[in-house]
Amino acid sequence: MYNVKACSAASATSPLASTTIPRRDPTEHDVQIEILFCGICHTDLHIARNEWGSVMPTVYPCVPGHEIVGRVTKVGSAVTKFKPGDLAGVGCLVDSDRTCPECKAGLEQYCPNMILTYNSPDKQLGGVTYGGYSGSIVVTERFVLRVPSNLNLAGAAPLLCAGITTYSPMRHWGVTKGKKVGVVGLGGLGHMAVKFAHALGAHVVVFTTSPHKKDDALRLGADEVVVSRNANEMQKHAGSFDFILDAVSADHDINAYINLLRRDGNLTLVGVPAKPLAVGAFALLFARRSLSGSIIGGIPETQEMLDFCGAHKITCDVEVIPIQKVNEAYERMLKSDVKYRFSIDLASLKSA
């Protein structure tokens, strides 16, 4: 065991503050990674503040962070894919039972025994797992991703959650050329959804509550932008979408979007508002529309997404911040005031 500097929340109401956490010494299948950048996902805020307490209560102290990019510093004797000096990525998962049908299908994100990167039981050290707002992490090789070397590392880090969470449902629901795709909420997830839908050849419409994001949405790859508070603008798209991805973090009316789907169209929720959303049956029944959810992605698909990003030179638009600004970043994220993901430069931890 060794100690590293980190940044943790001591309770649902405390600001994040600097601390020291233990990491295991790498065993034969482990990869030890010096963390260079870690994105700030809205999930970090939901969990640091125990907003999902009824489903997954937060154990304190909590070290968030599941959009990790770094450099390998040590590998165990049985590790074959990585060597010291390599770039490596870690997303939302650090382990699973590896034997259930989901794991066998490469869908570890649906394993009933998955271990999340933070706030899951830590089988090796006891207590809970600690995430990427820290100087280093040790992860079993199977859950470590290869990061294409042509990508900017600060912008690549959020691919490990915001990237795969939007890429996976688009692949599942067949987003491709000729499809009309909506993206609701132009935040960290939403802006990646726009980039992927555009790269996959779809006609992309962004729905935003922030009129000032219009130019950015077009620059990111949208073909049209709708300010969702304008009912007339919404109505123009009624019954026309093949697929809509909803990446909104707060309470909102999803019926307004279900009504925009064509026959057999699908709306997938990836955003996780703390309170349940009301769904009107009529909106679904009338055109055999479906409403579904999706969580991150499995390890094989996460690697596919990273390789796709390498080939298409796709990264997240990031504001790089030192760890000392993490509390300010949380407040700005709540106001939708980030273009479009914060990425923490962990070199700043040395002076924390």
Ligand code: NAP
């Ligand atoms: P984010 O960067 O804060 O973006 C959320 C966006 O939602 C905002 O930029 C804003 O877009 C829109 N929004 C915020 N408040 C709103 C309101 N009251 N009404 C309507 N729209 C509102 O968050 P994120 O990191 O992308 O995460 C989004 C959600 O996905 C969070 O709930 C997060 O926990 C969840 N998540 C899920 C998964 C998964 O696997 N399913 C993975 C990661 C994150 P506009 O300004 O454009 O309106």
Ligand code: ZN
């Ligand atoms: Zn996330």
